[in-house]
Amino acid sequence: QVQLVESGGGLVQPGGSLRLSCVASGSIFGVYSMGWYRQAPGKQRELVANIVGGTSMNYHSSVKGRFTISKDNAKNTIYLQMDSLNSEDTAVYYCSQLESVGGERYWGQGTQVTVSS
Numbered sequence: 001q002v003q004l005v006e007s008g009g010g011l012v013q014p015g016g017s018l019r020l021s022c023v024a025s026g027s028i029f030g031v032y033s034m035g036w037y038r039q040a041p042g043k044q045r046e047l048v049a050n051i052v053g054g055t056s057m058n059y060h061s062s063v064k065g066r067f068t069i070s071k072d073n074a075k076n077t078i079y080l081q082m083d084s085l086n087s088e089d090t091a092v093y094y095c096s097q098l099e100s101v102g103g104e105r106y107w108g109q110g111t112q113v114t115v116s117s
Helices: none
Strands: 004-007 010-012 018-024 033-039 046-052 056-059 067-072 077-082 091-098 105-107 111-115
Touching: 004 091, 018 033, 018 091, 018 111, 033 067, 033 077, 046 067, 046 077, 056 067
Parallel strands: 010 111
Antiparallel strands: 004 018, 018 077, 033 046, 033 091, 046 056, 067 077, 091 105, 091 111
8 A cells, every 4th residue: 555645735925836745655666657636625636747657747737837746766755846826726735646557546645735925
């Protein structure tokens, strides 16, 4: 059973930055994909960014140019650098790991990001 622990959320003013971290309980080397999702109140969970196959990075159109996903295999950790935050980025952010195509997907407990003045 994989455990994912997120951290780094909080309250930030519009235009500010936050860096989320997600530590996995096991090795992330060779994992099919790891990524960040978010869910705002009353909305469906959506993909924010992911890394597929270790190198292919994908972003939601609303965060392109503002958010950057990265991973550190040695630390079993992925990150989400979020810059130029706005109120529409307010949500609970979840880390997710997909072991393989059609395989088990794991979720973290989520970390709240609130963008407000």
